[in-house]
Amino acid sequence: MASAYSKSGVNLKLAHSVKANLPALLRKASRPEVLGKIGAFGGLFRAAFKGYGDPVLVSSMDGVGTKLRIAVEMGRHDTVGQDLINHCCNDIAVMGAEPLFFLDYIGTGKLERNVFDGIVRGLAKGCAEANVALVGGETAQMPGFYHPGDYDLVGTIVGVVDRKKIMDGSRIRTGDVVLGLGSSGLHTNGYSLARKVLFDQLKLKARSKIRELGNESLGDLLLKVHLNYEPFLKQLRSKKIDLHGAAHITGGGFEENIPRVLAPGLGVEVRRGSWKIPAIFDFIQKAGKISEEEMYRVFNMGVGMVLMSPAKAVPAIQKAARQSRISVFDIGCVVRGKSKVTLV
Amino acid sequence: MASAYSKSGVNLKLAHSVKANLPALLRKASRPEVLGKIGAFGGLFRAAFKGYGDPVLVSSMDGVGTKLRIAVEMGRHDTVGQDLINHCCNDIAVMGAEPLFFLDYIGTGKLERNVFDGIVRGLAKGCAEANVALVGGETAQMPGFYHPGDYDLVGTIVGVVDRKKIMDGSRIRTGDVVLGLGSSGLHTNGYSLARKVLFDQLKLKARSKIRELGNESLGDLLLKVHLNYEPFLKQLRSKKIDLHGAAHITGGGFEENIPRVLAPGLGVEVRRGSWKIPAIFDFIQKAGKISEEEMYRVFNMGVGMVLMSPAKAVPAIQKAARQSRISVFDIGCVVRGKSKVTLV
Known part of the structure; x- marks a missing residue:
């Protein structure tokens, strides 16, 4: 019973x-x-x-x-x-x-x-x-x-x-290079907006395939696992590579996450076009008629983590990234200014 | 916009x-x-x-x-x-x-x-x-x-x-006294059943008052804060009082929580009637026609934590409990047997 x-x-x-x-x-x-x-x-x-x-x-x-x-x-x-x-x-x-x-x-x-x-x-x-x-x-x-x-x-x-x-951003300096580590997709952010555009507006299904997104279903693309960059950061530490700071790019994108580690008086400039934005983001943006500004606020746009390092450490980071099969892009620099991110 | x-x-x-x-x-x-x-x-x-x-x-x-x-x-x-x-x-x-x-x-x-x-x-x-x-x-x-x-x-x-x-129950011995520490009410368990009986079956409202439950509304009674016994346990430790083991009585009641700290070959007998079950539990049981067995499996029945101690430590625990304004009841004992709780 x-x-x-x-x-x-x-x-x-x-x-x-x-x-x-x-x-x-x-x-x-x-x-x-x-x-x-x-x-x-x-x-x-x-x-x-x-x-x-x-x-x-x-x-x-x-x-x-x-x-x-x-x-x-x-x-x-x-x-x-x-x-x-x-x-x-x-x-x-x-x-x-x-x-x-x-x-x-x-x-x-x-x-x-x-x-x-x-x-x-x-x-x-x-x-x-x-x-x-x-x-x-x-x-x-x-x-x-x-x-x-x-x-x-x-x-x-x-x-x-x-x-x-402890990396709390206090070592970040004007002139540091901002490196972006490639993401596998949306990671775990922006799904409410992605779902609204893809499933509510376009009436697609999780099992739908979209020609410009390749052979995987939309569901497979959207379920790509959030990359763990910790083993890579550990490797940089073990090689004594000079890392001044890092930010995990989650909800709020560059705009909200990078300033979490910037001391007052420092800002970051991110150069558009300095890395290849994965097709899924372009597709969502076009289909949902979303402004570029908002895309960068909601999604990681292909960059799951940013690192701030002096220019002379960059080649060693790039070498380590190749060994770890992590994509790394030189996407900007640390500048004097308000604690914010400017897309240039 | x-x-x-x-x-x-x-x-x-x-x-x-x-x-x-x-x-x-x-x-x-x-x-x-x-x-x-x-x-x-x-x-x-x-x-x-x-x-x-x-x-x-x-x-x-x-x-x-x-x-x-x-x-x-x-x-x-x-x-x-x-x-x-x-x-x-x-x-x-x-x-x-x-x-x-x-x-x-x-x-x-x-x-x-x-x-x-x-x-x-x-x-x-x-x-x-x-x-x-x-x-x-x-x-x-x-x-x-x-x-x-x-x-x-x-x-x-x-x-x-x-x-x-570390208290992992390995010090609990046959003959230890089982003490119950009084709860403030349901704490955080059994609410799905309580809500079904009180709100779905009896059609009561959170703001309803029930004569046999006193002057407080049902909502007030059900929101009584889960008691924190940690400061009391800390006090027992600081007084070097001999505590062999303890179990937090949450979902699954005595039956599932006490065996979590019992070594093989030990059981616990709990004596019905050795403490006063708060009126809210009696009310739910009668209104919902719930068996006593199930009541004890779903609710804490007025005992939010049990302590296992040698008999000679009990007076000191009772004295400390009075100072801490915690109710303590002698509700049973540790016996030889399968790792389970028997209501006697």
Whole structure:
């Protein structure tokens, strides 16, 4: 007989049974510092931090946003976890941190086993690739809060940096070169606008193919995983390459994200045309008749992270990027001025 | 002119402007270990941990669940933040940890300034009372994902414990006394069932008053803030009182939460009638014709946390509880048996 609780929309038995798979799914999403076991009230992570003179924890919390709707429409749930972890890694990497552990939250109306398993597979893969331990999580069944099939996916990352090596932008100087690191697509920003243009206005479907966008379906293009630049930044550190600052280009684009690391009196000029904007952005702009200004405010426009470095460090960064198979573009420079970004 | 992005449902300007209030709202939600400033890509927290031989970070992530719907119906958003922080503090307190810092996520369809300000006020109050620093957060505008007026609220806490002092239940012994710490009400569990019975079946309103439940409205009763037992557990530690284990009683009740800290071969007997079950639970049970077994599986039934201690430590715990104004009940004992809870 169904319990009253299950009739109210919460299935404790299913919640229990899907959790039984977790230890196998998460085997590779661990690190030697992890103590304890899955199912404890809290995740345990040793904070020895050998070699750090004055260790500082760096943390960030984020969600996947409405990119989730593309995953739901495509019925493919095993990439959004990677998006989330990579997004979080980038947020703390721009401060100089090494990511250590991660926690996830899945909010849903009705728990569905295959969706849950897909999400967790993606999280596990993302953690393993980023060398991050998944130490905790919560799955909330909230009947009536989410549309059938929908869910929200949220994560928190914690990493560590030596206090002296915190990148807070204070080393950025006039004349520094601004380098753009190529993105894989929209990453996790601007999906509400992209969906409105592509699906509401153009009446396209996630499975539609557009000639000028190549052979992949729109859904595949829109689900491209957010790139994690942290391993690349770590490589630059290990090579003692002079990096003055970095900004993760997410919601708000260049305009809102670059000033987060600029000291007063410094601005940035970004040269239009100094990198190739991926076709998906041009397509959205034309189809939605969106101004260039707004495109740059909403989307990353092909640049997922910017680095600020003295000109003499640029060749070494470009060499390291080639080795890491990351595209790098010289897109501008740091100038005297108000703490803002000017497209020139 | 409204931008295309704002027409798609995302208001970056409002997001920007509500964030401008944050430094003032969050002034007291800090600690001396916090470095950096609000608006950085990551929160910074010094990990010096003086006096810890082998510091271990303890983390937990959780949401408020459908208690949020009561807040929405009452138009009162400044308590759910406290619920969340206190819930998270309890999760790591049962492992012996001291809470350090917290991050929050608000997911919403359309950002509303007064709702956002209320939530943040509650978070700030909860952090200040728990001596926890709010170091980061994310507010996601996800048009179409949430009903108008609805939001999800999620948080992550990170604390620290010395490795030797981790409470993982391994010190719990046959014959230990099980003490229940009184809850303030439903805390943050069972709201989907409570709402179904009270609002769908009985057609009551959040503002209704029920004679047998006293002078407060149903909404006020259901919004009672989740108690934070961490300061009490800290007090027990500082008094060197012998505490063998603790479990936070959340979703799944005694049945699912106590076994999380029981070693194989140990069970727990809980004596019915050994504490006074608050009237709200009796009312829900009778109105919803819910079995006693299910009530204990869904709700905390008036016990928000259980402690396991040797009998000789009990008087000192009771004395400390009186000083902390926490109700404590002798509700059972640890027995040989399968890792489960038996109501006797």
